[in-house]
Amino acid sequence: MERDVLPRGELVGGAYRIDGSLGRGGMGAVLRATDLRAGRQVALKVLLEGGASRAARFAREAELVARLDAVPGVVRVHARGEYRGLPWFAMELVEGEDLQRRLARGRLPVGEALELVERLARTLAE
Numbered sequence: 001m002e003r004d005v006l007p008r009g010e011l012v013g014g015a016y017r018i019d020g021s022l023g024r025g026g027m028g029a030v031l032r033a034t035d036l037r038a039g040r041q042v043a044l045k046v047l048l049e050g051g052a053s054r055a056a057r058f059a060r061e062a063e064l065v066a067r068l069d070a071v072p073g074v075v076r077v078h079a080r081g082e083y084r085g086l087p088w089f090a091m092e093l094v095e096g097e098d099l100q101r102r103l104a105r106g107r108l109p110v111g112e113a114l115e116l117v118e119r120l121a122r123t124l125a126e
Contacts, residue, residue: 012083016044016090027054046088055087062089073123
């Protein structure tokens with residue numbers, strides 16, 4: 001297994017089949033996967049690099065997101081675990097364009113920007 005990606009078709013946590021990559025960050029990757037038990041697409045976040053401090057930070061992130069799963073605007077965490085020594089968590093897959101890509105296409109119209117800020121503020125207020 002390469003350290004930077006899990007191969008398509010790989011089964012993680014006994015239920016999540018890797019379908020492809022959604023993106024990569026400084027310490028890990030987010031993969032598209034199918035939850036074979038529930039029959040739904042999920043985002044599988046995997047920590048690929050780092051020592052104990054990054055692993056602890058990753059575990060805190062998974063725990064915090066899971067505790068906030070009833071808050072509108074926060075994805076739901078379905079499961080978490082470890083695969084071949086790599087911590088992971090499966091969460092709700094939200095389709096759409098991320099903000100970085102959207103801004104690369106040009107400035108947001110004022111109304112769209114205000115709507116986004118309002119949604120973020122409501123989520124943060126929870």
